[in-house]
Amino acid sequence: MMGPVLAACLLIILSTAWISQANGALCKKDGGVCTCNDKTKSVDCSSKELTAIPSNIPTDTDRLVLQGNKLSSLPRTAFHGLNKLTYLDLDYNQLQTLPPGVFNQLNDLKTLNLLQNQLKSLPPGIFDKLTKLTDLQLYQNKLQSLPHGVFDKLTNLNKLWLQNNQLQSLPHGVFDKLTELKELSLSNNQLKRVPEGAFDFLEKLKMLQLQENPWDCSCRDILYLSNWIREKKGTVSNIEAAECDGGTKAVLEIAEEEAAEDCVYPNTTTAIPTTIITTLASSNDDDIPELPVPQENFQKFLGYQEPDHLPTQPQCLMSISGYLGLMMSLVLTSAAILYVIHSLKKA
Template sequence: MMGPVLAACLLIILSTAWISQANGATCKKDGGVCTCNDQTKNVDCSSKGLTAIPSNIPVETTELRLNFNSLSKLSPTAFHGLNKLTYLDLNYNELQTLPAGVFDELKNLENLRIQQNQLTSLPPRVFDKLTKITYLDLNDNKLQSLPHGVFDKLTNLKELWLRNNQLRRVPEGAFDFLSSLSDVTLQSNPWDCSCNDILYLRDWINDNKDKVTGAQDAACGDQQSKAVLEITEEEAAEDCVYPNTTTAIPTTIITTLASSNDDDIPELPVPQENFQKFLGYQEPDHLPTQPQCLMSISGYLGLMMFFVLISAAILYVIHFLKKA
């Protein structure tokens, strides 16, 4: 009577194996693209040509390397469930923005590297949940501004890298809550030294010369001809308004628009991408990469193998029953 029992066990084993295959894999040992170390809990997905973050990253992972890929955007839930991460490397990708809340579950993160991407701005409060972070690298991006209070919650931050961006100013009090800061880079930014809000940065650098790497190299404008430290109140006399600053629309313009005939209002062209968004079209957050396509093919082959084996098991049971 052991025949049917063995067949049933075989069916269970095959079903479990197929379900595991169908759920996808991240680690090479399971047919995925990343190298996973069970002892150190490290996952290395660097230099894989990825355009999306692999699914099913082990929840026990403490270090995740995604550097040297082709990531251009992240899903807001890209790192959800990975609350044991202490190290995240996104260096050398093509990220143009960070979605709000993308790091909110990484409450144990200590080291975040986003160097050499295409970031032009940061969403407000994007780092607020990273209260244990000690190292933040934003070097070599295209940041044009920083949100007010973006670093206020990072009281354990020791190293902050902002070199080689497009920063013209920092908000008043931008660094005031960084009580543990020991090293910061600010050079190779076109600091606007004609506006009086540069005086906060001037005074902060002056008071923290021991923390600023190349303090004298934080210089004004594209020509970098004069150090921010050397700017006087007379030189920084203007009240500047930057493009990202919200300003009131003059009442005369509002009145004019309200009194205009519909025929007088010019028809404005709508960019195709905006029109698609208006219709509700959105690009998927995760596009399949070549390795992921291979994983999908592997899944189909696994499915075919499953059906072959299950058919063999059924025929075996039938044959056994006939003999009985």
């Protein structure tokens, strides 16, 4: 009877090894492009020359780093199933646009980094579901304007970085809902003025960067900014660095008689037809066409080639070594089962 007992023990050991191998293969460090850390729930895919986001990211991932790749576009469903994310880093890519709804499932996200891409505009409502966001990095893009109300739902935002873009104007009330904002950077843009009352609701603001903009100090519109800087001087840092176009004078030094002209500036805010806004607001996610995504780097990440089918569930697939180990475990398990059956028959 020792034969069947030993065989049964062997079967249990091999089954346990098979389960362990299957689970361990979810985040292999040796065969995939991305590095997965089960303890911290983080996935690091930085600087891997990816042209598409891997479809096999674990659903419980908390921190996802995709910086330093070659992402030029995102599918609308890029982050579907990743609703545990609190940190998403897309810095240093080649993103030219963001599809509407791409962040809609990231309700727990606190940090979103999009710096140094090629974004020229933002879709209306792109951040509306990110109500827990505290840090938004949009600097060093090519933004020329902002949609009305683009930040209205970000009522917990602490930091907003918009420097090094091409902003020519700001929508009226664009910062009114950001009552928790502490740091705001608008430096290195093309701003000539800000709307009346632009910063009136930012009661917790501690730092505001306004330098390196062509502030037009000949127009009466500059008086709001000039008076606001004088009032907040000493309580909000960096604001004194704002200078009139040409660097001839600081904005805070402008007197009312100097800004005598009633200037009219063209409205550079991108106008969205009402019918389009209504359609977008009423459409289901499934009605929005999905952008094509290049897939040439998927085989490298997955560890094997499967050209006609890519997994739809966002979980890490096994590398070649993990797959071979799993097959070996299956073979040994099958052999153990046959041995047990044979031993029982003899007994």
